[in-house]
Amino acid sequence: xxxxxxSLDDIRKFIRGMSLLLESSDIPxxxxxxxxxxxxxxxxxxxxxxxxxxxxxxxILIVYALVNRYYILDLQPDKSIVRKLLDAxxxxxxxxxxxxxxxxxxxxxxxxxxxxxxNAVEKVRELSRIGKITLFGVCQGGxxxxxxxxxxxxxxxxxxxxxxxINFDTDExxxxxxxxxxxxxxxxxxxxxxxxxxxxxAFLLTDPVRVLIDKYVGLFERLDCxxxxxxxxxxxxxxxxxFLRMEKWIYDSPxxxxxxxxxxxxxxxxxxxxxxxxxxxxxxxxxxKNITMPLLNVMAEHDHLVPNSASKPLSGAVGSKDIKTLVFxxxxxxxxxxxxxxxxxxxxxxxxLAPRSLLDGEKKRRNRTGKKPKSERRSIESGDKxxxxxx
Amino acid sequence: MPSMDEVxxxxxxxxxxxxxxxxxxxxxxxxxGRLMEMPAMGPMRERFTKLMKxxxxxxxYFVTMMESMMDFQSVLLQAMIKTQEKMTSKIESDMESDxxxxxxxxxxxxxxxxxxxxxxxxxxxxxxSEEFASDLSTLLSRSIDFQKxxxxxxxxxxxxxxxxxxxxxxxxxxxxxxxxxxxMNELTSNLNKLSRRG
Numbered sequence: 001x002x003x004x005x006x007s008l009d010d011i012r013k014f015i016r017g018m019s020l021l022l023e024s025s026d027i028p029x030x031x032x033x034x035x036x037x038x039x040x041x042x043x044x045x046x047x048x049x050x051x052x053x054x055x056x057x058x059x060i061l062i063v064y065a066l067v068n069r070y071y072i073l074d075l076q077p078d079k080s081i082v083r084k085l086l087d088a089x090x091x092x093x094x095x096x097x098x099x100x101x102x103x104x105x106x107x108x109x110x111x112x113x114x115x116x117x118x119n120a121v122e123k124v125r126e127l128s129r130i131g132k133i134t135l136f137g138v139c140q141g142g143x144x145x146x147x148x149x150x151x152x153x154x155x156x157x158x159x160x161x162x163x164x165x166i167n168f169d170t171d172e173x174x175x176x177x178x179x180x181x182x183x184x185x186x187x188x189x190x191x192x193x194x195x196x197x198x199x200x201x202a203f204l205l206t207d208p209v210r211v212l213i214d215k216y217v218g219l220f221e222r223l224d225c226x227x228x229x230x231x232x233x234x235x236x237x238x239x240x241x242x243f244l245r246m247e248k249w250i251y252d253s254p255x256x257x258x259x260x261x262x263x264x265x266x267x268x269x270x271x272x273x274x275x276x277x278x279x280x281x282x283x284x285x286x287x288x289k290n291i292t293m294p295l296l297n298v299m300a301e302h303d304h305l306v307p308n309s310a311s312k313p314l315s316g317a318v319g320s321k322d323i324k325t326l327v328f329x330x331x332x333x334x335x336x337x338x339x340x341x342x343x344x345x346x347x348x349x350x351x352x353l354a355p356r357s358l359l360d361g362e363k364k365r366r367n368r369t370g371k372k373p374k375s376e377r378r379s380i381e382s383g384d385k386x387x388x389x390x391x
Numbered sequence: 392m393p394s395m396d397e398v399x400x401x402x403x404x405x406x407x408x409x410x411x412x413x414x415x416x417x418x419x420x421x422x423x424g425r426l427m428e429m430p431a432m433g434p435m436r437e438r439f440t441k442l443m444k445x446x447x448x449x450x451x452y453f454v455t456m457m458e459s460m461m462d463f464q465s466v467l468l469q470a471m472i473k474t475q476e477k478m479t480s481k482i483e484s485d486m487e488s489d490x491x492x493x494x495x496x497x498x499x500x501x502x503x504x505x506x507x508x509x510x511x512x513x514x515x516x517x518x519x520s521e522e523f524a525s526d527l528s529t530l531l532s533r534s535i536d537f538q539k540x541x542x543x544x545x546x547x548x549x550x551x552x553x554x555x556x557x558x559x560x561x562x563x564x565x566x567x568x569x570x571x572x573x574x575m576n577e578l579t580s581n582l583n584k585l586s587r588r589g
Binding site for chain 2 (some may be wrong): 102103105106107111115174177178180181183186187190194205206207208209210213214217343359
């Protein structure tokens with residue numbers, strides 16, 4: 001009798017879930033208001049509408065990885081690193097790499113770092129009327145930011161890297177193990193543009209049972225209440241919507257520009273040249289010791305995609321004197337969208353960035369008087385008015 | 392095929408399957424394979440030679456696919472056996488039962504937990520192994536060879552005869568456009584620098 005009731009309960013949960021899925025429409029994602037301020041080929045630079053009247057003078061440029069979409073950082077209003085940074089008073093920009101197509105097959109890492117990223121940085125500097133900005137790189141985006149910062153330290157005030165691989169010679173991550181025996185030349189020569197679906201398969205294989213089965217079982221398990229109760233129905237709808245947003249992001253993998261992919265796999269994953277300061281892009285050597293600006297290196301303790309042994313060495317490889325390393329008890333994705341992301345990760349990042357986001361002169365004057373000078377207040381205000389546009 | 396006297400009883404079924412495919416490949420190479428490599432004759436000789444040259448890729452891909460599937464099935468079987476063992480010991484040790492000895496609500500949740508954890512652990516061990524990394528790379532490589540062969544057949548038998556663009560022609564154009572764009576960007580950047588100095 002108990003067994004039969006238990007089965008009925010499971011069946012009810014399943015029906016509840018299916019009825020909500022059937023009623024679900026397109027789920028809105030990345031809803032924080034922003035305007036497009038620069039566009040080049042597939043790359044778009046967006047500026048978020050500031051949440052405070054006078055944002056901090058040093059703007060943040062967020063650079064996400066090429067292998068996934070940037071909007072994981074602004075998935076929904078209550079799970080948004082972007083919103084947290086805006087609420088903390090920062091002026092935030094973000095790079096959307098877009099979806100490479102066949103015509104992008106010859107794009108190299110040089111084009112991404114010295115082309116698109118350089119132009120994005122220049123645009124942010126121009127719009128903010130400031131010499132140096134904060135580069136905030138996430139995952140592979142952090143690797144690109146580290147390359148850029150080592151080539152152009154004069155334009156970077158602070159470098160923040162989140163779950164960023166720098167040392168690829170580790171046996172702790174499955175992707176690191178598999179990449180070693182990959183015939184990347186054959187892949188790139190054939191595909192030209194590496195299909196996002198192929199990368200999805202690789203990500204799925206890192207934890208197949210959880211990703212292909214347990215995740216879906218978990219969804220139906222969480223639908224505890226009955227849909228007849230209005231409050232419960234709304235809770236269930238939220239649970240399903242949250243799930244669908246993650247599901248959309250997970251399988252929204254852009255194709256990869258072949259030559260950039262080739263160089264990244266060969267020179268980073270297979271030869272590990274970056275941490276050895278032997279990597280070159282466009283003929284220019286990348287020396288991580290040239291990174292002398294303050295560095296915040298954020299890691300996830302249970303990161304199965306970018307293990308700590310891949311991220312931590314950055315702290316010892318740079319020439320910076322002001323270095324902080326933070327490790328949070330989350331997974332690779334959890335650090336962006338988990339509860340700890342909102343309650344711990346973002347506040348700690350904001351806390352570190354705040355005193356380092358003042359203008360140099362302002363910092364000295366504040367140290368002396370504890371107040372902002374009038375002339376600088378006026379210039380910040382006029383900058384605010386010109387930027388206040390909504391999409 | 393090895394005789395019964397030559398079969399090592401210690402060998403697993405998977406190893407025997409791999410041996411079977413090795414023998415099959417050798418037999419293919421000695422028979423049909425030789426036919427495929429025979430020089431072609433006649434007016435279509437060029438096209439025919441090109442297509443037949445790549446025919447072993449289909450065979451290699453098929454064999455690699457089958458071997459990979461066998462390896463995966465072996466892992467699934469190991470996971471099933473381990474799960475069964477763990478479930479049995481869990482039932483004997485601490486499962487709650489109702490008065491009639493039937494499993495209660497918590498039992499099925501525990502069953503699922505044991506099943507999920509065991510499968511997850513078994514697969515993760517397999518996926519971490521060097522053999523898997525090497526097999527994955529081989530499978531991908533053979534799959535690409537197979538797709539390249541299919542593309543070549545499509546180009547030779549359909550695209551070219553119908554005067555339609557092929558991938559290699561499009562790639563040439565893309566490369567040209569990319570080079571021109573890059574040159575243009577460099578020149579623009581140099582011009583801007585010069586005008587700022589001026």
